Amino acid sequence: MEPTVNAHALNDDVGFLLSRASGLFVRATNAALVSYGLRVRSYSVLLLACEATEGVSQRDLAEVLGLDPSQVVLLVDELAESGLVERRPSDQDRRTKLVAATEAGHTLRVRVLPEVDAAVAAQLGDLTSTEQFLLRDLLGRLVRRTGSTPPA
Amino acid sequence: MEPTVNAHALNDDVGFLLSRASGLFVRATNAALVSYGLRVRSYSVLLLACEATEGVSQRDLAEVLGLDPSQVVLLVDELAESGLVERRPSDQDRRTKLVAATEAGHTLRVRVLPEVDAAVAAQLGDLTSTEQFLLRDLLGRLVRRTGSTPPA
């Protein structure tokens, strides 16, 4: 068909493929979350809050999510207003606020998880479970390698 | 086993890893491009314009990049103002405008390519070339599988 591809075709650029694939997953996930009043961002925060029984500091949230701390403020505000998480004072540092999931937060997570997984699975499509594992491993190494790249 | 995994930890979520990795690459690429007055978006358009000797319709650009056509307008406007691409009429369809790279566009591409590749390589870090090939293949399948997902 086309004059297909020299070594430097955009279609073969890892960065481009990453951005493109990410976009597809974000859209699919948002579509699965829209009926719950969540978006992929706030959903991620909710998950992290659920994972930490003691709560997570907003600073750590920003670090893990690769966001600017100021963005985390709004996300937590939103979730807190919905009663899904709450800010607890840290008894170790009065500056720190630990974000923890409420009962409602845990409940919603349990209810939403399968739907999000289904949406993700649909995007993963024809990849075998071995390939999915491989992909997860490779991406994990890319992400965790740079312990740093605080967006701001 | 199962519906594909999920330790249920956000760190193991493919969608999250994808989004995170994408962010890292976009930032690294933008940093490499900033001194040329380009961003990752316009750079992608420039590459596609360079790849097609006859030019690419803006509709096709939107399709390939996963963007809304209205976004493409501004990107092409910007590149055209910089003299890197130009809009040519199509002799097959008077509605269509074919975006093609100018001499300056091709020149800039050649000059910038190695820098972007270096930035990407830095992000790929410790992945072996085999792993990089594998990653590219897996991502390519994810992206191309959904021939559709026009953002708008």
Add this chain to the structure above:
DNA sequence: CCGATATCGTGGAGATTGTCAACGATGGAG
């Protein structure tokens, strides 16, 4: 040929996100 309908590029509105600078409150080191 004519009219209904679809497509291409464009423009605009509004929400979401990314980036950056600064501030008050606190913690820690000297």
Add this chain to the structure above:
DNA sequence: CTCCATCGTTGACAATCTCCACGATATCGG
């Protein structure tokens, strides 16, 4: 106690995404 780093927060601004609507074509059915 003083100086400096850190945490959360706020504000500003650019960039991006998402939708909607329009004029200029193209295409199809009749």
